[in-house]
Amino acid sequence: MEPSQTWPTGLPAARAAAASVQPTVTPLTSAQRLLLLLGVGLFDWLFWLERSGVNMLVFISFGVAAQFVLLPRHAAVRRSGYFWLAVVGSLFSAVMMAVYGSAVAALACIASTLMLLGYVNQPHLKLALYAVLTAAGSLAQASARVMRGLRAPRQAGVGVRRSWFYGRLFLVPVGILGAFHVLFAVANPVYAALSSRVLAALSRWLGRLLPEISLGHLLFFTLGFVITAGIVVVVPVHLFADQESRFGEFIQRQRDRVASFAVRRPDFRLKASRALDLRKEFIVAAAVFGLVNLLLLVVNAIDINWLWFGFVPKPGLDLTQFVHEGTYVLIFSILLAMGIVLWFFRRNLNFYQPGLSWLRWGATVWVLQNAVLAVSVGLRNYYYILHCGLAYKRIGVCFFLLLTIFGLGTVLLKIWQRRSAYSLVRLNSLAVYGVLLLLAAGNWEVWIARYNLQPRFRSIDIGFLLDMPGRVLPVLLAHRDLLNTAPQLTAEARYYGGYTVITAAEAQRRLDAAVADWKAYYQDHPDWQSRTYANWQTFHQLGGQD
Structure with missing residues (x-):
């Protein structure tokens, strides 16, 4: 249909007129x-x-x-x-x-x-x-x-x-x-x-x-x-x-408007005031890009020297706090930087020929430095995964950083091709949709369980693993001997953000109970509508027979 x-x-006005008549x-x-x-x-x-x-x-x-x-x-x-x-x-x-x-x-x-x-x-x-x-x-x-x-x-x-x-x-x-x-x-x-x-x-x-x-x-x-x-x-x-329909892919020069820092003048001085106001906006933008580039250069130099080569957590360093606080603050700074670039390159400053080249290169250096900062955030996330294991948020941060790198690339397109904000939103929304499909294709819980069940980790959160879908159970059974030798086994406590230490015998009991409950539920619901291939495969791996 x-x-x-x-x-x-027709035009929106025609549609509005047609809508006024009862259809x-x-x-x-x-x-x-x-x-x-x-x-x-x-x-x-x-x-x-x-x-x-x-x-x-x-x-x-x-x-x-x-x-x-x-x-x-x-x-x-x-x-x-x-x-x-x-x-x-x-x-x-x-x-x-x-x-x-x-x-x-x-x-x-x-x-x-x-x-x-x-x-x-x-x-x-x-x-x-x-x-x-x-x-x-x-x-x-x-x-x-x-x-x-x-x-x-x-x-x-x-x-x-x-x-x-x-x-x-x-x-x-x-x-x-x-x-x-x-x-x-x-x-x-x-x-x-x-x-x-x-x-x-x-x-x-x-x-x-x-x-x-x-x-x-x-x-x-x-x-x-x-x-x-x-x-x-x-x-x-x-x-x-x-x-x-009102949006365009590229910014058009607006000759009937003044810049954002403009002050209205009498008509005979309007043209001169517009050029002066645009020059003021250029000076502010150049100052912002110059100062924050210097500041970000210092931050990136520290991160490169500290995180990029041979990073080893000190004994007293709380790696969880280090990653969580640093990651969220740095991500916010990257998003803020992208917003500032979009603000300065939204109108006629894209056509200010006396300083456009300098402005573009200053903004480009800032965008590239933010990309370096994103790599530093990714390294923080990597060190957490390396020393503490995988979790949903860690995977989410990885894909968010991929979207951030893509977004910084589209900001460069805006700077050098005079792309509009609509164009950036369109491109980045497609990237978000692509990442969503990529996440849908992953068997993330099984991969998390396999990674976290390694002898090198001194603590295993068995409560977190048992709360995952049933397709994780065969992985837990294959590594159940590790539960007897792990230095520490934990489960979620009743209060938010805490955990309790449990014994190996309690972990084995919880695992056996989870397997029995899942098999019983699977057998009690034989209808094919809610079945999945992963659950069917899990049932057979657990020794079940259809």
């Missing part, structure tokens, strides 16, 4: 009705009382296939590289969900699907964030659009048609009532307990009336309808596409 065939495609609700096509019924039934069958796994691959494949069924053969979106990126990303993340079932793969699935729906809604979009917001706006309206398009059967009596009319009319108040109920239940524990008893009684009454259907199942079925309607029905959302 081509969105441009439903709404005007006619377009009835669903036969393909939309069939896909809607199929999708709701599929969602309920795949996800009710199931975890995410293979079911995500099946449902996302359905959503991707639905777009190709509904899109005209010569739709503009079929020629968009962003659309095909979202298609590939959706299927790839869904496959990773069927393989590992990790939380980051689930996040990649959701983000990719929303991007896909956003690009279908507005084929000319480029920003990934705008595509996600466009899809969210369409998703919020699609189910209401479907309900407005439904009609009571023609052969039904007047009473049935009247009941149908008022039933649809009260959907909005009931939805608002549900939203406020959730807010009050979170804020007031007495109300939450009372409402829970009322809902439990209502659920028991529905259970007697309809033995196969519960209140929770009805709500879940409604959720499936809302999600499937958002996939099948495109409600055009032009807000973000109109905003993006």
Whole structure:
């Protein structure tokens, strides 16, 4: 279904004028009705009382296939590289969900699907964030659009048609009532307990009336309808596409504006004042780049001499504090530096010929020095991993630094090619999406466990490893002898940030209990919907038989 065939495609003013007229609700096509019924039934069958796994691959494949069924053969979106990126990303993340079932793969699935729906809604979009917001706006309206398009059967009596009319009319108040109920239940524990008893009684009454259907199942079925309607029905959302249409890839010289440090003068002196104001801004920028380059040179010289070659932690050095505090502060300084460069190169200073070359080289040296600083941050993170082991945050810092290096590279493009901030956001959003897909493809928990279970570490956080998904258990069993020889075994304590030391016997008991519980859960839930390849492989490695 081509969105441009439903709404005007002219200027935003024309769209606003068209929106002032009450639009006619377009009835669903036969393909939309069939896909809607199929999708709701599929969602309920795949996800009710199931975890995410293979079911995500099946449902996302359905959503991707639905777009190709509904899109005209010569739709503009079929020629968009962003659309095909979202298609590939959706299927790839869904496959990773069927393989590992990790939380980051689930996040990649959701983000990719929303991007896909956003690009279908507005084929000319480029920003990934705008595509996600466009899809969210369409998703919020699609189910209401479907309900407005439904009609009571023609052969039904007047009473049935009247009941149908008022039933649809009260959907909005009931939805608002549900939203406020959730807010009050979170804020007031007495109300939450009372409402829970009322809902439990209502659920028991529905259970007697309809033995196969519960209140929770009805709500879940409604959720499936809302999600499937958002996939099948495109409600055009032009807000973000109109905003993006105002942005350009490169900065244009603004002759009708003064610089940010400008003071308004009489008209006959306006031209001279603009040049003077631009010169003032150049002097400030040159001073900033010159001073911070000297300061950063000192910091980088210290880090290179201290961290880059032959770093050995001193006996009294708290490596955890050293890494955590230093890493976060340095990352913030890099982001601040990027923001300052974007600020000075946002307007006409890009065209100030008397000092443009000096300004560009000063900013370039600053960007390169920040890249050196990013390497120093990476070395801090590396030393922590080397001496203390792997953790989720350490992996996150590694990928964040990769994005930072990429972002610094795009800042150089802005400096030398007069790229706009929109261009940088577009490029960096694609980089973030690529990193998200890369994270979805990793079996990170297993790799963390294998790395941390090395004899050279004097302390093993067995509590942290046992809290990981079940696919880590074969690795723990393969290294269980290490639990008897490790100098120290720890587990998370009850208070935040603390830990307790446990004995080897307690660690072995916890490991055996975790294996038994996981195998029992796997055997008690034989449905294929929530299975993953990693869990199937783990079950067989633990000696289970299907």
